[in-house]
Amino acid sequence: MPMAERPPAVxxxxxxxxxxxxxxxxxxxxxxxxxxxxxxxxSSQRPTAVLDAMDDYYRTTHANVHRAAYTLAExxxxxxxxxxxxxxxxIGAADPAEIIFTKNATxxxxxxxxxxxxxxxxxxxxxxxxxxxxxxxxxxWQQLAAELGFEIRWIPLTEDATLDLxxxxxxxxxxxxxxxxxxxNVVGTITPVRRLADLAHQAGALVCVDACQFVPHLPTDVxxxxxxxxxxxxxxxxxxxxxxVLWARRDLLDEMPPFLxxxxxxxxxxxxxxxxxxxxxxxxxxxxxxxEAVGLGAAVRYLSELGxxxxxxxxxxxxxxxxxxxTERFGDKLTIHGPxxxxxxxxxxxxxxxxxxxxxxxxxxxxxxxxxxxxxxxxKPLMRVLGVGATARASWYVYNDESxxxxxxxxxxxxxxxxxx
Amino acid sequence: MSxxxxxxxxxxxxxxxxxxxxxxxxxPPAHRxxxxxxxxxDEIVVYVEVDDAAKGDAAVVSDIRIGGQGCSISQxxxxxxxxxxxxxxxxxxxxxxxSFKSMxxxxxxxxxxxxxxxxxxxxxxxxxxxxxxxxxxKFPVRIKCATLSWNTLAQxxxxxxxxxx
Ligand SMILES: Cc1ncc(COP(=O)(O)O)c(C=O)c1O
Numbered sequence: 001m002p003m004a005e006r007p008p009a010v011x012x013x014x015x016x017x018x019x020x021x022x023x024x025x026x027x028x029x030x031x032x033x034x035x036x037x038x039x040x041x042x043s044s045q046r047p048t049a050v051l052d053a054m055d056d057y058y059r060t061t062h063a064n065v066h067r068a069a070y071t072l073a074e075x076x077x078x079x080x081x082x083x084x085x086x087x088x089x090x091i092g093a094a095d096p097a098e099i100i101f102t103k104n105a106t107x108x109x110x111x112x113x114x115x116x117x118x119x120x121x122x123x124x125x126x127x128x129x130x131x132x133x134x135x136x137x138x139x140x141w142q143q144l145a146a147e148l149g150f151e152i153r154w155i156p157l158t159e160d161a162t163l164d165l166x167x168x169x170x171x172x173x174x175x176x177x178x179x180x181x182x183x184x185n186v187v188g189t190i191t192p193v194r195r196l197a198d199l200a201h202q203a204g205a206l207v208c209v210d211a212c213q214f215v216p217h218l219p220t221d222v223x224x225x226x227x228x229x230x231x232x233x234x235x236x237x238x239x240x241x242x243x244x245v246l247w248a249r250r251d252l253l254d255e256m257p258p259f260l261x262x263x264x265x266x267x268x269x270x271x272x273x274x275x276x277x278x279x280x281x282x283x284x285x286x287x288x289x290x291x292e293a294v295g296l297g298a299a300v301r302y303l304s305e306l307g308x309x310x311x312x313x314x315x316x317x318x319x320x321x322x323x324x325x326x327t328e329r330f331g332d333k334l335t336i337h338g339p340x341x342x343x344x345x346x347x348x349x350x351x352x353x354x355x356x357x358x359x360x361x362x363x364x365x366x367x368x369x370x371x372x373x374x375x376x377x378x379x380k381p382l383m384r385v386l387g388v389g390a391t392a393r394a395s396w397y398v399y400n401d402e403s404x405x406x407x408x409x410x411x412x413x414x415x416x417x418x419x420x421x
Numbered sequence: 422m423s424x425x426x427x428x429x430x431x432x433x434x435x436x437x438x439x440x441x442x443x444x445x446x447x448x449p450p451a452h453r454x455x456x457x458x459x460x461x462x463d464e465i466v467v468y469v470e471v472d473d474a475a476k477g478d479a480a481v482v483s484d485i486r487i488g489g490q491g492c493s494i495s496q497x498x499x500x501x502x503x504x505x506x507x508x509x510x511x512x513x514x515x516x517x518x519x520s521f522k523s524m525x526x527x528x529x530x531x532x533x534x535x536x537x538x539x540x541x542x543x544x545x546x547x548x549x550x551x552x553x554x555x556x557x558x559k560f561p562v563r564i565k566c567a568t569l570s571w572n573t574l575a576q577x578x579x580x581x582x583x584x585x586x
Binding site: 357358375376 | 424460462463492493494496560563
């Protein structure tokens with residue numbers, strides 16, 4: 001794999017027992033079994049530090065932000081802007097004003113499409129995506145293409161669901177934007193974003209990175225990645241639902257027209273029109289998700305304390321453990337999709353188990369308290385490449401350990417017995 | 422795993438392992454209809470041949486085939502449905518569909534198809550093997566799996582009727 005980009009070397013270790021003790025939901029029992037939560041790629045659980053930060057904010061501080069002279073409102077504004085600073089630090093952004101709070105990653109990508117895309121793309125242009133993408137990084141471009149008439153091109157995949165970059169230079173010819181996942185939410189493939197960004201920039205294109213599965217799991221530095229836009233969601237990284245982030249280069253944001261209109265995003269409004277506010281408020285119409293921002297701020301501080309290098313190394317180890325022990329145990333019965341090398345994947349494992357349908361499998365696993373996700377994982381084009389209608393997907397995070405993988409194995413064995421194949 | 426045994430009754434697994442009326446029919450004359458379960462990506466294809474469709478509810482479904490892929494619940498429901506409806510009139514099949522759906526919707530309101538019948542003994546007789554799917558109602562996310570083929574067949578019957586007018 002000449003184009004594979006190895007994620008940074010890893011050294012530190014993670015105290016998983018301490019993390020587990022911080023996450024109250026893991027104490028729950030399901031069908032009288034210990035909860036084995038292996039669906040963090042869909043949404044993670046959260047530590048007390050995040051829950052308390054939000055609760056404390058509502059109990060002691062809440063008021064609407066900006067434009068008020070009283071103490072509570074000032075404190076709430078500071079809480080929101082403090083969280084913005086924490087998030088900026090977490091991804092190496094030069095300026096907190098480059099952090100736009102959205103509802104989720106989906107809205108962040110839609111913002112890029114509707115604001116930058118509508119202003120810059122026209123008939124005859126091309127946008128380049130890959131066949132790994134989540135629908136969140138497909139449909140907004142298809143919607144816009146239907147209106148503006150630009151072309152959408154696709155980077156194909158190799159057998160092991162990594163990007164096939166054989167024709168990348170032709171594919172990039174005439175492209176205005178490359179929008180690409182940094183890590184697949186289905187097969188875990190980590191894409192060579194830096195390398196692709198360099199090629200795209202040489203071809204005169206900008207680069208939008210769907211980092212929804214990357215920012216929660218690997219050390220992230222937006223300038224090192226070479227991104228122009230980067231989107232992610234709070235709920236996949238120990239934070240609350242209802243908040244996501246778009247980071248973009250300040251000069252791009254300055255040029256872009258506002259996305260949603262309303263209060264908070266204006267400097268002035270008259271009967272004749274409006275003047276947009278300064279960054280980042282220009283892109284944050286209406287009352288922002290303040291408590292959610294506070295929660296996300298607490299989440300990135302928690303992750304920073306663990307150390308993202310340690311998080312990554314823990315997940316690589318767990319992926320290696322899962323791939324080797326489960327393959328050893330089930331042999332040909334188990335088909336793991338995606339790259340064989342745990343070092344180039346994230347902590348996501350899509351698999352087939354005999355001819356058992358993923359839906360049936362996850363139903364049986366639920367009886368063992370094991371949560372995995374069946375389905376197309378919002379990546380139907382990728383399902384077609386894999387030649388399946390659905391996969392079963394297990395994914396792990398900072399609070400999972402070998403015992404969770406073993407529990408998955410035991411539950412799989414029982415599912416096999418139950419359906420006797 | 423008592424709950425699971427309610428869901429996966431032996432007869433369901435039997436239909437899943439050896440589905441009846443699996444395959445295709447030439448279309449036309451058969452009507453080919455696709456159904457999707459967006460939740461899990463299941464896709465089902467129903468081929469239904471209606472003799473003298475102009476007779477409306479008195480027309481007979483002379484043949485049916487099932488294609489596509491899905492979980493044990495959607496596949497076995499489709500298989501049992503195909504066996505139950507073959508050779509019956511459109512009117513009888515619509516009644517059976519209503520009975521089946523009312524069995525499925527005990528905890529669910531507003532499934533299309535008019536008022537919900539009382540799932541009494543008379544229905545139980547008619548449903549036959551399909552009774553085995555009753556356990557699905559305890560697993561609400563799976564109800565859509567069980568009803569997928571029925572909704573698809575209903576669409577096929579509507580299309581067959583519409584094609585004659
Ligand atoms: C790779 C990827 N992109 C985008 C999204 C969309 O995230 P959200 O639903 O939080 O907007 C997801 C979440 O499933 C994802 O995994």
